[in-house]
Amino acid sequence: NNLLTGKNFIIMGVANKRSIAWGIAKALNEAGANLIFTYQGERLKREVERLIPELNQENTLLVECDVTSDESIDNAFGTIAQQYPVVDGLAHCIAFAKREELTGDFSDTSRDGFQLAHDISAFSLVAVSKAVKPLLKEGGSILTLTYLGGERVVKNYNIMGVAKASLDASVKYLANDFGQYNIRVNSISAGPIRTLAAKGIAGFNENLKVIEEKAPLRRTTNPEEVGKAAIFLLSDLASGVTGENLHVDSGYHIIG
Ligand code: 0WD
Incomplete structure (x- = not known):
């Protein structure tokens, strides 16, 4: 289909072919979008x-972006803007x-581990949303997982669960900030998928x-199912949807 032909999308977080980001990339590619990838370091650059x-992309732009660094975020979005x-x-x-905090008691979470999980998993959405906003000149759609x-x-999700709660609240506050610019902000709550990140969870x-x-x-x-839902949220099909969390989890979230 040609739903996103001529549209430009940035994808952050492809680590390998199992990454959910890669499932989203394949779906966006299929829908005709031009893709821009950001990667965390040299090793992941080679992977992407x-x-x-x-x-079937032409001249794909690949940009380094380590979300723990404001400078790296500024450089990445500056390069993309050019x-x-x-x-x-x-x-x-x-x-x-931290892997050692994805097992055992949540109350054993360290100050450092708490901050790191929030910085990379939640604050990064706030920072990249601010950085991409000037580029979303015709409105746009931001999606997180x-x-x-x-x-x-x-069980065992511990500090990552608390960071996801912060991410979920951030989606709502960002949606409210950006709605006046016709920029929508949504999340997909994916069911468990075997990826590099998932390996860390006991x-x-x-x-x-x-x-x-x-x-x-x-x-x-x-990941293909997450990709299909991403097309919906990232395209005009979801023009009336913002601040939403769409569960793509085989329906598991309704089970008590
Ligand atoms: O079951 C699952 N796999 C689920 C994952 C269920 C529901 C949600 N998710 C979420 C994850 O929490 C994450 O937000 O999906 C998102 C993508 O995760 P993924 O596809 O499961 O995992 P992976 O392929 O490992 O991608 C995560 C990537 C990193 O990979 P590694 O494994 O190298 O840490 O996040 C990136 C990196 O590419 N990343 C960073 N990027 C920039 N700067 C940074 C950083 N500092 N740290 C990690």
């Missing part, structure tokens, strides 16, 4: 470079917590088994 030929005066949207697919562990207690495989047994669709979610 290897993947890009799978898409090549793309107008951007139509951004997918923020970034999170991090969240998880059920921010709405209720999910007991992740058991969690997948529970989803297969209990979710209304009786199966886990895949």
Whole structure:
């Protein structure tokens, strides 16, 4: 389909082919969008470079952006602005917590681990939203990825759950700030998907088994399904939707 032909989208957080960001990239590519990728460091740059030929993109812009650094964010969006005066949207697919804090008691979270998880997983959305706003000259759509562990207690998700709660609230405040510029801000709450980030969470495989047994669709979610929902939220199909969290989780969130 040609839903997004001629539109420019920034995708942050492709680490490898299993990344949810890559599922979103494939869906946006399929819909005709031009893609701009940001990566965290040299190692991930090579990974993204290897993947890009799978898409039918021309001259894809690849920009380094470490979201823990204001300077890196400024440089990245400055570089993007030089090549793309107008951007139509951004997918923020970034999170991090210390592995040792994704197991055991939440009350054992360190000050440092608490701050780091919030900085990379929640504040980064605020910072990149501010940075991309001047490029969204014709309105636009910002999308982030969240998880059920921010709405209720999910075993071992711990500090990442608390950071996701902060991210979810940030979506609402950003949506309210930016609505007057016809910029929408939404999230997708994805069901558990086996990715690099997910490997850090203790007991992740058991969690997948529970989803297969209990979710209304009786199966886990895949990145392609998140990609399809992303097309909706990032396109004009969702022109009336902002501050929303769309669960793409085989329906698991309704199960008590
Ligand atoms: O089950 C899952 N996998 C779910 C993931 C369920 C629901 C939500 N999510 C969320 C994650 O919390 C995250 O927000 O989806 C988002 C994408 O995560 P992913 O696709 O599961 O994981 P991954 O492929 O590892 O991508 C996350 C990436 C990083 O990868 P690594 O694994 O290298 O930390 O976030 C990026 C990095 O590419 N990232 C950063 N980017 C810029 N600056 C930084 C940073 N400082 N730190 C991490």
